[in-house]
Amino acid sequence: MNRFWLVLRRTVGRWFGVVVVGLVVLAAVGGWATYTGHVDPGTHTERETVAAWSPTDTVRHSARVTKLNPVFPRNVTLENRSAYLTRASPRFRAQFAPGYTATDDGNVTTTVVLSVVRRAVVTGEGPGADEQTLWQTERRLRTERGRLAPGEQLSAETELNATRLDGETDALVASLGGSPGEVYTEVRAEIRLVGTVADRPVETTWTRRLRVEVADGVYRLTPVGATPGGREWTRTVVVPNDPGLPRQVGGPVALLVGLAGLAVAVVGRRAGAFRLDPVESEWLAYRSDASEFGEWVIDAEVPRTLTDGTVAEANSLSDLVDLAIDADEAVLRGDTGDYFVRYGEVVYVYSPPEPEVVRARGGFDLGDGLPSVGLSGTNDEQADGRASRADGGGAGATPSFEETTTDGDLEEELRDSDSDEELRDSDPDEELRDGHPDDGDTTVDPSERSNGDPTDADAEDEPDTTWEGEPGDEGDEERS
Structure with a gap:
């Protein structure tokens, strides 16, 4: 087990109530998603189209070249051009083809009335003002009628001379002594559809125009107007909800995770799995200090003579770093993994928790994320000190030291x-x-x-010799 699981155990132990509430909410949401995704997804209403129809129309124009010219050969038909030459092809053909589409069978009578219309139009002042027709003349050309099924069209055509139409318009305006506004010459098609679609009656009318403008040896044919909209017949239907793949899959997963998490949390709480013993707590404190104060630590080969004088043992790496900061010294880490700082005549030592001891008690890998150091070659005094700290020593206490006999x-x-x-x-x-x-x-x-x-x-027998005194007071020795 690495540091992540150790921190996770500590976090769950500290926030056990919050974790339980979160798992309960997750299980509840997962249960609701599972029920609505698999057992009862519910229903909703929708509008379903029963039948529909829509009028259509197409406006086309073309001109056949009848006069010799250096550009187009004779008898060539030009279609849907933006402009035509009045000298080469003065006559044009206008075609209007109305029809309709439907979702079901239909029987519609279509009527098209073609006329030549001249009118003078004045536009009112201001934005969005409507057009006002001052005068208008109409000459009916022909009428086309027929019965159409959905998708069919009725073609109504007429052929006119553009230059002649323009001359007639100029003569009409001259006879009136002039006319204000704009004078238009147009080919108009009045379209009417009456019949049934899906056994439902339908009827609509609209007007399309093909405007003729002659100027500078060319004439332009411009379609004017729009096709009206159709109609739909709908009904209200009740359809089941589609829960979707996220709810169908995520619901059971959330329910399983929530229930399993609750079981693990309750059993682990009763078994004390979320309580860290002193060794594990000290190890986490050491890991945190090693990560935070790594810039103060220097790996070095520490001589044995370093500990020949007065030696004091620090309770944590952070305490040792504080001493190093006060002494303006670096923290040395030897081959044994112990940390050393000389402060005056005293050498302060911190020994991390023994990996074997922590593995035996906590069951996790201490080498995860830490620099590797040798574990062999430790002297008996350091091993005894680390073992005693592993059994009861706590991290974060006030630094303490004791004077020992030198080698x-x-x-x-x-x-x-x-x-x-x-x-x-x-x-x-x-x-x-x-x-x-x-x-x-x-x-x-x-x-x-x-x-x-x-x-x-x-x-x-010579009695044993012990040394007593305060740290640094090597002159006051007493033999007992």
Whole structure:
């Protein structure tokens, strides 16, 4: 288990109530989504189209070249051009083709009345003003009528001379002595549709125009007007709701996650899985300090002589960094993973939690996200200190230290003890009986030393030596 799961356990333990409420809400939402997505999705009303129809029309025009010219050959038909030459093709053909579309069968009678209309139009003042017709003349040309099914069209055509129409218009205006406004010459088609569609009666009328404008040796044909809209017949129907894939899949997933999370939370709370022991808490504090104060730490090969003087042990890495800041020193990390700071005559040490101890108690990987350091080569004093801190020491406490005996003093005491034991093992009387001192190693059976006084050997033992005093006060030594 890595640091993420350890932090997750601590977070769930601190915010257990909030986590439970969130899981309950998630399970409730998932249950509602599952019910509405699979059991009862519900219904809604829609408007369904029963039948529909829509009028259509098409306006086309063309002109056939009848005069010799250097541009177009004779008898060529030009269609739907923006302009035609009055000298090369003075006559044009206008075609109006109304019809309709429907969703069902229909029977509609279509009538088209073609006329030539001349009118004078004055537009009122201001934006959006309507046109006002001053005068109008009409000459009917022809009428077309027929029965149409959906999709069919009735074609009504006529052929006229553009230059002749323009001349007649000029003569009419001259006979009136002039005319205000705009004078238009148009081919008009009055269209009427009457019949039934899907056994429902329909009727509509509209007007389309093809405006003729002659100027500078050309004439232009411009369609004017629009086709009216159609009609739909609808009914109200009730249709089931479509819950959609997110609700059908996400609902069961949310319900399962919510219920499973609640079960895990309750069982884990009762089993104490969300409570961190002191070792785990210290490890998290150490991980946080190592990440926060990494810039103060320098990996170095720490000499053994660094701890020959007075040594004090810090309770956390943050305390050691505070001391380093006060002393304006860097924090050294040795091969054993311990951290050192020299402050005056005292060397402060912080030993991180033992990975083996934490693995055994917490069951997670301590190496996740941390610099790797060697775990071998630790001395006995550092191992004893880390073990004692793992059993009860807490991170974040006030830095504490205790004075310890240096390695040089310990070796001297061991040599003194060995010398005393050799003196106790030797027998002076036996050496005198042999007539010469013992030049080599002699093993004496303890049973042969029955005449010896055991109190004499005990008296010759040199008592143990301990050092007491305040840190840094090396002159005040007292032998007990």
